[in-house]
Each structure stands twice: as C-alpha cells, then as structure tokens.
Amino acid sequence: MTKKFSTICQHLGEEKGAFCDSVVPPLFETVNFYFKNFREAADYFAGSKTGRYYYTRVLNPTTEVLEKKLAALEGGEACKCFASGMGAIGAAIMGTARAGDHVVCVAAVYKNTHRILTEIAPRYNISTTFISGKSIDEFERAIRPETRIIYLESPSSSKYSLQDLGAVAGLAKSKGIITMIDNTCATPFNQNPLAFGIDLVIHSGSKYLNGHGDVLMGAVIGSKDLVGGIAGKEHYLMGNILPPFESWLVLRGLRSFPVRMEHFNRVGLEIAEFLEEHPAVARVYYPMLASHPQHHLALRQMRGAGSLLAVELKGGPAKAARFIDSLRYFKIAASWGGYESLVWYPMIAKPDAGPEYMDLHDVNPSMVRIFIGMEDIEDIKEDLDQALRKD
Ligand SMILES: Cc1ncc(COP(=O)(O)O)c(C=O)c1O
Incomplete structure (x- = not known):
C-alpha cells in the first residue's frame, strides 16, 4: 500500500x-x-x-x-x-x-x-x-x-x-x-x-x-x-x-515534521514579504519571493521554502551588528530548523574577507541570516521591526 x-x-x-x-x-x-x-x-x-x-x-x-x-x-x-x-x-x-x-x-x-x-x-x-x-x-x-x-x-x-x-x-x-x-x-x-x-x-x-x-x-x-x-x-x-x-x-x-514544515513555509513567506517592505532592508533572499532571481525555477521544483532567509540591511556591517544585538527572541547561533528563532552573521569568522571570498561564498558584509522558529508570528514581526529601527 x-x-x-x-x-x-x-x-x-x-x-x-x-x-x-x-x-x-x-x-x-x-x-x-x-x-x-x-x-x-x-x-x-x-x-x-x-x-x-x-x-x-x-x-x-x-x-x-x-x-x-x-x-x-x-x-x-x-x-x-x-x-x-x-x-x-x-x-x-x-x-x-x-x-x-x-x-x-x-x-x-x-x-x-x-x-x-x-x-x-x-x-x-x-x-x-x-x-x-x-x-x-x-x-x-x-x-x-x-x-x-x-x-x-x-x-x-x-x-x-x-x-x-x-x-x-x-x-x-x-x-x-x-x-x-x-x-x-x-x-x-x-x-x-x-x-x-x-x-x-x-x-x-x-x-x-x-x-x-x-x-x-x-x-x-x-x-x-x-x-x-x-x-x-x-x-x-x-x-x-x-x-x-x-x-x-x-x-x-x-512525527511532527510535516506539520512543522507547513508552519515554516507559511511564516517564512510572510516574514520574507514583511521584511521586503521594511524601510531598513535593502534586499531579501528567499526563493518563494517573486523578487528572487530564480523564482520561476523555485516554483517548478519546490513546494515551499521553509523559514530560513537572508536579508541585506541598509547601513552595512555596523547596522547588522546593532540589529543582531537588539533582537529579543532570536539567539545568535549558526544552525537552524529547530523550534527556536535564530540569527547569524555569515561573515562573522571572516570580517576582513575580500571580494573574492564574498563572490565565492555568495555573501556580503550587510547580510544577516534569519531563521524563524515556532514562536507567534506577531511577536516575531514586532521583534524584527524594533531591532531594524535601532540606530
Ligand atoms: C546546508 C548544510 N549542509 C550540511 C550541513 C552540515 O550538517 P551537520 O552540522 O549536521 O554536520 C550544514 C550545517 O550547518 C548545512 O547548513
């Protein structure tokens, strides 16, 4: 069967x-x-x-x-x-x-x-x-x-x-x-x-x-x-x-994998759209956004994109550090996919890396990686918003 x-x-x-x-x-x-x-x-x-x-x-x-x-x-x-x-x-x-x-x-x-x-x-x-x-x-x-x-x-x-x-x-x-x-x-x-x-x-x-x-x-x-x-x-x-x-x-x-993934697909897209509209954000990377350069390919081979995404902030690395330190629910950790929201700075170990490294690994100093966990989505939006507004 x-x-x-x-x-x-x-x-x-x-x-x-x-x-x-x-x-x-x-x-x-x-x-x-x-x-x-x-x-x-x-x-x-x-x-x-x-x-x-x-x-x-x-x-x-x-x-x-x-x-x-x-x-x-x-x-x-x-x-x-x-x-x-x-x-x-x-x-x-x-x-x-x-x-x-x-x-x-x-x-x-x-x-x-x-x-x-x-x-x-x-x-x-x-x-x-x-x-x-x-x-x-x-x-x-x-x-x-x-x-x-x-x-x-x-x-x-x-x-x-x-x-x-x-x-x-x-x-x-x-x-x-x-x-x-x-x-x-x-x-x-x-x-x-x-x-x-x-x-x-x-x-x-x-x-x-x-x-x-x-x-x-x-x-x-x-x-x-x-x-x-x-x-x-x-x-x-x-x-x-x-x-x-x-x-x-x-x-x-x-046991709960399908239910968790449904949640992550839904909140991932909602937060990606929310961040894309935010005045402090220059760019959001998430395959299910129409602005993703390969969005059509994503629609052809994927059914959703979970809740891992990257944002480029206006204001460079200093702004990224302030944003990360101001988040209340997001712990600073390298992994993702669990119940808890996490934030990571992809260039943390290579702050002085040049264009060659950035090009190879597809990263830049304004980029922050965000994983949305299973907290209430309104609490998460509020937290992201207050942290993005910190100068
Ligand atoms: C895309 C991807 N593949 C593989 C790994 C390695 O997995 P593990 O930490 O279980 O060894 C990671 C870890 O972060 C990852 O992000």
Whole structure:
C-alpha cells in the first residue's frame, strides 16, 4: 500500500505486530545481537549477511526504522544515516570518487563541504571545479572526461540560489556522471531531487528533520547500489554511524515534521514579504519571493521554502551588528530548523574577507541570516521591526 508523506512519518517501518506490540518503536541501545547457536552464526557469515541484526555498526532496528522512513520520504530505494550532516557529505563524496576523478561543485555550497573538496579530496588526487551553477552551459563547460560527480546544493546556504535539477541530471546521465545534492535546506517536504533524476540526496538532519535542535545527524538516500557502496565502506568500516538513541530522537522529531514544515513555509513567506517592505532592508533572499532571481525555477521544483532567509540591511556591517544585538527572541547561533528563532552573521569568522571570498561564498558584509522558529508570528514581526529601527 502506498503511503503519503505524513503517513510515512507516522507508520512506515513500524507495522502492526512489530516490536512486541509496543506503539512507539523501542530504543535498541545495544552493541550486539546474539546468535542462538553456532549454526546460526556460521550461516549468517556464509550467506549474504542480511535478514537479521548482528552488530549495531552494521544495522540497528531503531535506526533501520528511521532509514526506511527517510528513503520513502525522498522516494529512494535505500538510506543510510550518519553521525552528522558532514559525516554524510564526506562519505558520499569520498565513497563515490576515486583517485584521479574530478568533481564539479556549486561554489556557494555549505562552507565545510567546500573544505572537504579543497582540503581532503586533493590528498587523494580528486580535483574540483567550482561554478555558480546558475546555467546549464556552465556545467557543460566545467565537465571533463574524468568528471565523476556533480555536487549540488539547491537552495544553497547563503543567498538561496538554485540549480535546475532536471537539466543537470539529464546532462550528467548523458555523460555517466553521478549527481548528488545537499537537500537540507528544502527537505523532502519541499523538494524531491530523485524525482528529477538526481542520483543521491544528502541531508543534515540536525536541522528541520529532527527539528528540535538537540541531535546531530546526516543521511544519504538513493539507489540500493549507490547507497550500498557507501554503506559497506565509509559508513560501516569508518564507523560513521548514527547511534540508536539519536535515531530514536529523530524518529520522534519526524512525527511532527510535516506539520512543522507547513508552519515554516507559511511564516517564512510572510516574514520574507514583511521584511521586503521594511524601510531598513535593502534586499531579501528567499526563493518563494517573486523578487528572487530564480523564482520561476523555485516554483517548478519546490513546494515551499521553509523559514530560513537572508536579508541585506541598509547601513552595512555596523547596522547588522546593532540589529543582531537588539533582537529579543532570536539567539545568535549558526544552525537552524529547530523550534527556536535564530540569527547569524555569515561573515562573522571572516570580517576582513575580500571580494573574492564574498563572490565565492555568495555573501556580503550587510547580510544577516534569519531563521524563524515556532514562536507567534506577531511577536516575531514586532521583534524584527524594533531591532531594524535601532540606530
Ligand atoms: C546546508 C548544510 N549542509 C550540511 C550541513 C552540515 O550538517 P551537520 O552540522 O549536521 O554536520 C550544514 C550545517 O550547518 C548545512 O547548513
């Protein structure tokens, strides 16, 4: 029976009769699963090593429920969960590329993804060409005979710029290149890249998926073949797993995921429109605003844009600092996707960075990133307004 989005979150992987009739899947906080006799152990190792649990680094029943749900939410065959989003990104890239391969990557990716490609991958003779990703010609020009991966992040984490998923997937397939995308910002609620032909979807579940700001986790979703290759080495051998307790917490977070995303899509748009009209704001970056340069593409491949947005303030960095310090409900923190409103200054660690850095990472000194949480929207508007008016 096919299940729709919210039903997957509540039921998939926990069919009636499983887990001793407990309504909530239990937390299997164990390292080992024992064999009943010698024969059973010998058969397990002689066969395909499937069909039962053996060791939590291979498979744990609590994590397995979560993996089934995440695979279904993205429309994929298989999913593996990792200790963090970075764990998933590193495993997907390093598990797919081989020495001598080349990667084409969107320049405005999450900055630590950029570091994997520039600081770790070159050690294994894997090179990367960074492009803006805004036109398909740019991808065509960057591809070489040895290109193995096209890595996307759409929307990207800074100005929420997009890539045309269907067009990139089509081009990559015609050349035998594997496409992967960081879909953290959109979530499976708002965008399903596999449906556009992308091969692997990566998530940091530390954000919207868990949604409570208390778990670090990551996931890679795609075909059994591609995910299986990564699972056997970069996941199992390197021990880059999501422990059972974290899996149990994310399962709990997923119960309210569709309801939370509906809220975030609604308030995100309302606050983006409110800020766009505000006299202290020069520009708002949010894909569902008509003013976003790729708004039509957003409407084609996304169902909403959550409540993460960036604003450029009139008055530069000094104004940005005053605004941030004047907010009452927004804590100054780098993450997003939880219950609480947060604010971040993308250039906090690079206050003196020049135009090259700004261009590469799609940031500028007047930019502030805002995440709208689950507080009352009128309180949030009032707070933003009073902070924007501070001179
Ligand atoms: C878009 C994006 N991808 C990946 C990550 C990394 O995720 P994690 O912090 O779970 O390792 C982040 C973290 O901020 C992110 O913003």
